[in-house]
Amino acid sequence: MASITIQSITKTFGTVPVLHDIDLSIADGEFVVLVGPSGCGKSTLLRMIAGLEDITGGEIRIDGRRINEVAPKDRDIAMVFQSYALYPHMTVADNMSYSLKLRKTARERIAEAVGAAAGKLGLDPLLERRPKALSGGQRQRVAMGRAIVRHPKAFLFDEPLSNLDARLREQMRAEIKRLHKAIGATSVYVTHDQIEAMTLADRIVAMHGGIIQQVGNPLDLYDRPANLFVAGFIGSPAMNFVDGHCRSGAIETDDGSRIAVPGGIDLAEGQAVTVGIRPEHVRIVAGSGAGSYTARVDLVEPTGFGTIVHVRLLGQDLKIYTLERGAAEVGEPLHIALDGDRLHVFDRETTNRIG
Amino acid sequence: MTRKRIVLTVLHRLAILAYVAFALFPLFWLLKVSVTPTSLLYTEGIRLWPSRASLEHYAFVLTHSSFPTFFLNSTIVSASTAVIVTIVAALAGYAMSRFVFRGKYWIVGLLLLTQMFPLVMLIAPMFKMLSPLGLTNSLTGLVIVYVAFNVPFATFLMQSFFDGIPKDLEDAAMIDGATRFTAFRQIILPLTLPGIAATLGFVFTAAWSELLFALMLISGNQATTFPVGLLSFVSKFSVDFGQMMAAGVLALIPACLFFLLIQRYLVQGLTAGAVKG
Numbered sequence: 018m019a020s021i022t023i024q025s026i027t028k029t030f031g032t033v034p035v036l037h038d039i040d041l042s043i044a045d046g047e048f049v050v051l052v053g054p055s056g057c058g059k060s061t062l063l064r065m066i067a068g069l070e071d072i073t074g075g076e077i078r079i080d081g082r083r084i085n086e087v088a089p090k091d092r093d094i095a096m097v098f099q100s101y102a103l104y105p106h107m108t109v110a111d112n113m114s115y116s117l118k119l120r121k122t123a124r125e126r127i128a129e130a131v132g133a134a135a136g137k138l139g140l141d142p143l144l145e146r147r148p149k150a151l152s153g154g155q156r157q158r159v160a161m162g163r164a165i166v167r168h169p170k171a172f173l174f175d176e177p178l179s180n181l182d183a184r185l186r187e188q189m190r191a192e193i194k195r196l197h198k199a200i201g202a203t204s205v206y207v208t209h210d211q212i213e214a215m216t217l218a219d220r221i222v223a224m225h226g227g228i229i230q231q232v233g234n235p236l237d238l239y240d241r242p243a244n245l246f247v248a249g250f251i252g253s254p255a256m257n258f259v260d261g262h263c264r265s266g267a268i269e270t271d272d273g274s275r276i277a278v279p280g281g282i283d284l285a286e287g288q289a290v291t292v293g294i295r296p297e298h299v300r301i302v303a304g305s306g307a308g309s310y311t312a313r314v315d316l317v318e319p320t321g322f323g324t325i326v327h328v329r330l331l332g333q334d335l336k337i338y339t340l341e342r343g344a345a346e347v348g349e350p351l352h353i354a355l356d357g358d359r360l361h362v363f364d365r366e367t368t369n370r371i372g
Numbered sequence: 373m374t375r376k377r378i379v380l381t382v383l384h385r386l387a388i389l390a391y392v393a394f395a396l397f398p399l400f401w402l403l404k405v406s407v408t409p410t411s412l413l414y415t416e417g418i419r420l421w422p423s424r425a426s427l428e429h430y431a432f433v434l435t436h437s438s439f440p441t442f443f444l445n446s447t448i449v450s451a452s453t454a455v456i457v458t459i460v461a462a463l464a465g466y467a468m469s470r471f472v473f474r475g476k477y478w479i480v481g482l483l484l485l486t487q488m489f490p491l492v493m494l495i496a497p498m499f500k501m502l503s504p505l506g507l508t509n510s511l512t513g514l515v516i517v518y519v520a521f522n523v524p525f526a527t528f529l530m531q532s533f534f535d536g537i538p539k540d541l542e543d544a545a546m547i548d549g550a551t552r553f554t555a556f557r558q559i560i561l562p563l564t565l566p567g568i569a570a571t572l573g574f575v576f577t578a579a580w581s582e583l584l585f586a587l588m589l590i591s592g593n594q595a596t597t598f599p600v601g602l603l604s605f606v607s608k609f610s611v612d613f614g615q616m617m618a619a620g621v622l623a624l625i626p627a628c629l630f631f632l633l634i635q636r637y638l639v640q641g642l643t644a645g646a647v648k649g
Contacts, residue, residue, distance in 0.1 A: 069543050089546040096547045102540035106562045116548035163548070 019080035019170035019203055020045045021066060026075035028061055028227075035061050036227045039075070043205060048197050050206045052214035053224035053250070059207045062224075063173050066205060067096050079170055090119075095164035099176040101156045103148040103163075110135075110144040113162045120167070134162045137196070154185045161193070165200065174206040178213065190216060211251050215239070223247045241361075245368040248293045248361055254338055257294045259331045260365065262287055268362070272332030277308065279357040282372035290371065293361035296325065296338035300354045301345070309354045314345045326351070399624075406430070406617035413614060429618035438593050439619050442601035446580060447626055449511050449597055453518040454576040457526050461571055462564070464523070465530025466556060470539065483524040491521070495588050508589050514597070517589065518579045526571050533567025534560065569637035576630055580623075598623050 021043040028036040036058045043049045051059040064070040066077060068089035077084055084092055095116075103112050110131055117127045135141050138158045148156055157177065164172055177193075178186045194217055197204055208214055214221050215235045223230040223238060223246070231243040242248035248256050261270040263284035268276045276292055278284060305311050312328035312335070319325075319342070326337040326345040330353070337345075337353065345351050362371045405413070406429055408422040416422055433439045467473070468480070498517060499508060507513030537560055545555035561568070583599040590596055598619070605616040 064543075067543075067547055069546070088551070089543075090549045090551060092547075094547060096544065098540045098544060100538060100540045102538065102544035104541065104545070104559055115545070119549035119554070163544075 021171060021203060021205065022076075022078040022081075023062075023066070024076045024078070026062070026065065026072060026077065028058070028065065028070065028073045034227060036065075036073075039227075039229055041222060041229065041232065043203060046201045046203055048204045048206065048217060048219045049222060050208060050214040050218035050220075051222045051224055052208055052211060053230075055209055057224040058227040059209075059224050060175055063096075063175055063205060063207045066171075067094060067173050068092050093170045094173055095167065095169040095171075096173040096175065097160045097164050097177040099179050101148075101160040101180075103156055103159055105148050108145050108147055109140060109151070109159050109162075112148070112159055113140075113166050116163070116167045130166045131162075134166045137165070137199075138162050138192075153181055154189065157181060157185075157189055161196070165196070169202070171203040171205065174204065174208075176208055177206075178208070179210075186213075193217060211253065215251070221251075223250060225250075241370065242293070243370050245291060245293070245363050248363065248370075252295055254296045254325055254336050256361070257296060257299075257333070257335050259292045259294065259333065259335075260289070261292060262289055268292055270331045274310065274331050276331075276355065276360070277357055279360045279362065279372070282362055284362070284371070289365040291363045291365050291368075293363060294335070294355060295359065296336040298356055298359040299335070299337040300356065301326075301337065301339055301341070302352045302354045305352050306354075309352050311350055311352050314347050314349050314351050317345055317347055328353070402617050402620050405613055406621045408614060410612075410614050429614040430622070433615055433618045433622065437601075437604075437615070437619075438596070439598065439601060439622070441594065442596050442598040443622065443626070445511060445595060446597040446599075446623070449514050449518065450576050450579040450626075452515045453522065453579040454572045456515070456519050457522045457575045458530075458568055458571045460519070460523050461526035461530045462561070462568065464527040465532075466534050466560070468527065468531040469534035470542075483527060486521070486524050491584055495585065498585070499588060502589065509592050509595055511595055513589055514586060514595075517585050518575075518582065522575045522578060526575055529571050529574070530564070530567055533564050533570075537563050565637045569634035573631055573634055577627055580627055 021041075023039055023041040023043075026036055026039040027034065039058075039062060041049075051062060053059050061070055065072055066079075068084070068087065072085050079092060079094070104115065107115065113131045113134060114127045117130060122130075131144070132141075135144055138161060140155070140158055140162055143151060143155060143159075148159065151159065157180075160177065174193075178189055181189060190213055193206075197217075206213075206217060215238075218235050220232060221235055221238050222232050225246045231238055231247045233241075238247055238251045242251060242256075245258070249258070259270050259276070261268040261276065263269075263278070263286055264275075265286070267278055268284075268290060270276065270292075284290065302309050310330055312330035314326060315329055315334065316327040317324060318327070323338055323340045324342060324344065326339060328335050328337065328345075328351055337351075339345075363369060364371055404421060407425040407427065408416070409424060409426045409428060412422050412424065468476070502508050502513045502517070505513075507516065541559050541563075542552065542555040545559045546552060550558065581599060582597075586597045586600045587603070590600060602616055602619055602623075605612045605619070
């Protein structure tokens with residue numbers, strides 16, 4: 018177990034910069050998820066921690082020791098790859114024990130460690146099989162097993178669930194969380210899936226364009242996204258964004274509707290802003306009243322548990338997520354209300370949160 | 373429907389049969405002439421099998437000619453060439469496949485360049501270079517020349533095999549505690565066995581049947597390889613076809629044995645299951 022400190026890390030591939038001045042410290046035992054769209058530099062950062070990519074500038078420390086120049090094998094970390102990267106010519110048991118053999122661990126100790134890991138992951142009956150005789154989920158488990166046998170200082174996960182089907186992904190997600198609870202090892206987990214990030218993380222690091230956009234616990238990012246990128250990335254269905262200007266104490270949208278400025282927010286007259294409204298925070302109300310809007314229903318998407326309703330409002334396609342079935346019919350008018358304290362206001366120029 | 377299938381299958385098989393017959397007929401003729409007694413060779417013309425077969429040519433080649441020496445020489449030269457080329461090509465091919473380094477394009481270009489010249493052009497300079505070094509008329513000299521000529525192509529061949537192996541495997545091995553070289557040896561090489569077998573086979577056959585350089589660089593009997601030795605059956609006024617063919621059949625044996633040994637790797641797809649298929 019160890020802490021990981023990342024100080025002003027930069028990375029360029031040739032002349033293309035991919036990471037700009039990244040600072041992050043990960044506490045001992047913490048589960049940190051790096052999340053962002055593809056190309057945001059999250060995998061590169063993980064591979065730099067692993068030692069698989071050179072560090073262009075800055076410093077990475079594991080347990081206080083600078084590891085910029087340390088070979089991957091001497092960093093004492095384990096990594097689970099998206100492709101699993103199992104050694105095809107070795108059995109499951111050999112795959113799992115390879116790292117211990119390289120460390121010249123005694124044979125009895127190896128058998129013990131492999132047995133324990135296999136027990137934890139339910140791999141006992143598969144130990145003598147080759148990877149090609151395993152299903153995707155089983156391969157994923159072997160990859161996990163290979164990481165946990167040797168009790169490394171930290172676990173690195175590079176989109177480990179991306180190749181699994183939805184049901185298996187859910188199951189393995191819970192298993193990873195349980196495993197982390199049991200082992201308590203420092204973990205850095207890369208994913209582009211915000212649900213994985215939300216469910217697994219102690220802390221989420223949202224990245225975009227090689228820059229850290231926000232660091233915080235999952236609900237922080239959901240409740241108070243620091244900028245437009247995080248607001249749009251976290252949450253499903255995605256947040257609605259409405260552009261407008263501050264006009265005489267309210268936000269006037271481009272189609273002329275007015276939204277009351279939420280409390281605690283100071284806006285300059287004429288300031289260009291974007292209002293973020295989560296679909297689940299749009300309320301459907303019985304009749305038109307003060308502060309409510311009326312719109313025609315455009316599209317209804319039932320998801321089983323809830324329903325996504327699209328309406329034409331505030332100059333755009335506004336999504337509403339409701340748990341009430343039959344609350345909306347296509348073509349019918351719908352009355353909705355916005356909760357002031359659940360609105361997010363962003364400066365359109367800087368894209369940063371206001372208030 | 374089924375009738376159409378049967379007809380198609382029969383046609384398919386017939387086509388394969390024709391192809392195989394076409395490819396193997398020269399070998400059959402080699403065998404046929406090698407067991408035909410000299411007295412019958414011209415009298416029986418193009419009969420498919422002589423009325424009386426004998427092994428007299430084999431006996432003669434094995435006991436009264438220098439062919440055993442030639443075979444030994446060829447085996448030494450071909451095996452050494454194959455092993456050295458494969459080792460060098462495996463390392464070079466790995467570097468080409470995995471590393472970005474300065475001058476990579478130039479090196480690839482130079483490797484390609486060596487494949488563009490007709491070998492005949494290079495015989496004179498080759499001889500000039502080897503002779504002061506005392507490497508003409510020696511098996512070592514021959515091995516050096518063969519290695520030099522086979523490494524470029526073998527490197528490309530090996531590179532394509534390494535390209536087919538996911539980089540994640542070495543990354544995983546290095547994180548597991550291996551150095552890059554250990555990862556190469558324990559993880560990547562075992563997966564490249566089909567490629568190594570193919571390279572070994574290709575280079576071995578190339579060296580085994582090489583005539584031009586052997587003819588020009590070797591003059592004494594003690595360093596002669598068998599392709600050159602075959603020419604000794606051509607005298608000024610006649611060709612001893614029977615003995616020549618017998619020697620030819622014998623020369624096939626090592627190559628056949630070699631491929632028998634490596635064929636299991638040639639057809640194996642070892643990488644299955646490494647990553648999600």
